[in-house]
Amino acid sequence: MSPLDIDRRHFLKAGVVAATAGILETQEAFAARLAELPTPGRAGQGFVELRDEYALSPDITYFNHASIGTIPKIVREAQHKYQELCETNPWLYIWDEGWPDGREVVRRKAAAAMGCAVEEMALTHNTTEGFNMLALGLPLGPGDEVLFSSLNHAGASVCWNYQAESRGFSVKRFEFPVGRAAELTEDDLVAAYEREITPDTKVLVFPHIDNIVGFRYPVRKMAEMARSHGVRYVAVDGAQAAGMIDFVVSDFGVDFYSTSPHKWVQGPKESGLLYVSEGVLPDVRAMWVTWGHTRWKGTVRVFEDYGTRNMPELMALGHAIDFQNELGARAKEERYRQLWQHFKTEVDRRSGVIWRSPVTWDFGSGLYAIEREGHKSSDVSRRLFQEHGYVFRPFATQGLNSMRISPNVFNTEDEIDRFLDVLHAL
């Protein structure tokens, strides 16, 4: 052992005591604040009371949680405390040693929330990163095909085309009739993919919930269909599902599930999770490697071998998951269903406002598309933001002229009614 190692070990011993105290203090403060939250289920509380627990400007009505979430104040406080702690001795707090068991605590929380084994959960930076790892790391070459539809987000698509150029596999992207979302059934959706599968299809990629109209894919059925045709890998984009709907990823029978907790889990920006089913772990070559290459070999941690990492942010993700657990996955999904039902009913009551998403909750989700007849969605979105503070996302792709609305559990039925009145009056 070099003298440097001894010094470092000595320093760490002293440092870890202080570190542990600072971390414990933050965790205790967080737990105390969590216990005081007006969460649903506590006497007289519903989801609406949670609005004040977020820093959203009072000048806006935020209907764009599908683009990016907002961190609850108490998670942000913990995040700031961790960052401050880190700046007291960056050398100590930027490596894993400063956070005894920290990374593993977050991994355990993420695995429990998603419903998989701890050893199947990698802590990444976003959905896009997870798909880039797969496009680079899976054993693909000439004769192999990767299949997805136009409903795929760029974050789960572009990486395949990019890698195909140098690695020789092919990519097939087919047009999904997204404009007919309100007429289609779950079986239509599965059949649309099934028609496109060929003996060459080695990877099938699809979203759990697409980001345009909010189809909720029957993931298990899709995976079974794909396997029955010999597809080797099934990779799911869960960016819009984790934190919004209640599911157990290991029940799906898929190989990979990549997601971005900075959306519906309301974690720090730049947080990602990648589920890698145990059986296919050896199939994926890590995208980048450094000092963890030997230490983490053969484990899911090889996918987080970045070198220097923003540990305070990662630790705060653990608290974002705690916060969501406190709300309850089932209760949240029920609240999203209520808002969906209310929104749809109110759209159907107003002439000139058209529902452009699936018409049943089981096939739909907490994000949905509408159209204001005779108006360009980008103009409407700009005007409603400037004049009324509404934030939502217009879509003008794939023949659509729609607006995607994605409220959160604390948005109210009144806010929806007011928004639709303004839209209707245009």
Ligand SMILES: Cc1ncc(COP(=O)(O)O)c(C=O)c1O
């Ligand atoms: C369905 C879907 N997939 C992937 C992404 C990309 O997410 P990220 O930028 O966090 O990787 C998004 C972002 O909106 C999305 O909606």
